[in-house]
Amino acid sequence: MRAEDRLKKAIERLKALYGPLSPPGDVSDPFKVLIRTILSQNTSYKNELKAFRALEEQVGIEPERLASAPEEDIARCIRPAGQHRQRAKRIKEVAKLVLERYGGNLWGLLRNKPVLEAREELMSLPGVGKKTADIVLLFCARKPVFPVDRHILRIASRMGLLGPRVDYDAVSELAIRALKPGDYLFAHLALIRLGREICRPRKPLCQACPIRDLCDMGSGAQRVGQMAYAPAKPIRSGQPLR
Numbered sequence: 001m002r003a004e005d006r007l008k009k010a011i012e013r014l015k016a017l018y019g020p021l022s023p024p025g026d027v028s029d030p031f032k033v034l035i036r037t038i039l040s041q042n043t044s045y046k047n048e049l050k051a052f053r054a055l056e057e058q059v060g061i062e063p064e065r066l067a068s069a070p071e072e073d074i075a076r077c078i079r080p081a082g083q084h085r086q087r088a089k090r091i092k093e094v095a096k097l098v099l100e101r102y103g104g105n106l107w108g109l110l111r112n113k114p115v116l117e118a119r120e121e122l123m124s125l126p127g128v129g130k131k132t133a134d135i136v137l138l139f140c141a142r143k144p145v146f147p148v149d150r151h152i153l154r155i156a157s158r159m160g161l162l163g164p165r166v167d168y169d170a171v172s173e174l175a176i177r178a179l180k181p182g183d184y185l186f187a188h189l190a191l192i193r194l195g196r197e198i199c200r201p202r203k204p205l206c207q208a209c210p211i212r213d214l215c216d217m218g219s220g221a222q223r224v225g226q227m228a229y230a231p232a233k234p235i236r237s238g239q240p241l242r
């Protein structure tokens with residue numbers, strides 16, 4: 001089966017299993033989504049949330065407040081996310097640039113610019129790469145982009161969807177070819193949930209995996225009788241999604 005068809009089938013199955021999924025937090029404010037995604041880079045969900053909440057409570061996640069706040073105050077709040085000094089500097093710079101370029105409001109950029117142009121502009125902000133820009137575009141404005149995180153990369157690689165070419169662009173482009181734009185958000189969230197609960201970095205629970213027959217690694221393990229993975233566990237509800 002073609003990679004596009006396998007991915008499409010996998011997402012249909014996850015849709016039946018998970019039902020509708022929503023992005024975490026408030027997506028009505030693109031600046032907050034931007035800062036939260038910057039905080040999420042290379043850290044756990046728990047620490048990202050701790051840092052985000054402290055910043056919200058103690059400084060306020062608004063361009064004006066962050067641009068005028070002392071860097072040390074920002075750094076202290078976001079310490080749980082790691083690399084706090086470097087990130088504080090970036091966050092302050094981002095806030096200043098958002099104020100200068102967009103008057104503190106990113107909606108004009110998201111709504112009025114062509115998607116690729118808006119993506120480029122977001123990526124010109126310090127600390128904002130493809131994933132962060134795509135998350136803001138998809139979560140807030142439902143633009144037709146497909147953000148790829150480490151869980152999605154891992155699943156694509158294990159499923160054997162792209163051979164050795166498993167990188168951000170290849171996976172993102174495959175998802176865009178395979179799925180309808182209206183399914184991008186669900187697919188992104190569903191694959192992350194699958195990656196956290198079943199297709200974990202270590203000891204993936206292939207026996208409990210709903211897309212095992214579509215996966216090279218899972219079906220290969222089944223064929224040769226390699227059932228060395230940990231036994232199936234039920235999916236935990238209430239797991240935070242990102």
Ligand code: SF4
Nearest residue numbers: 199206209212215218
């Ligand atoms: S079958 Fe195993 S390796 Fe494949 S997606 Fe499922 S958990 Fe991951």
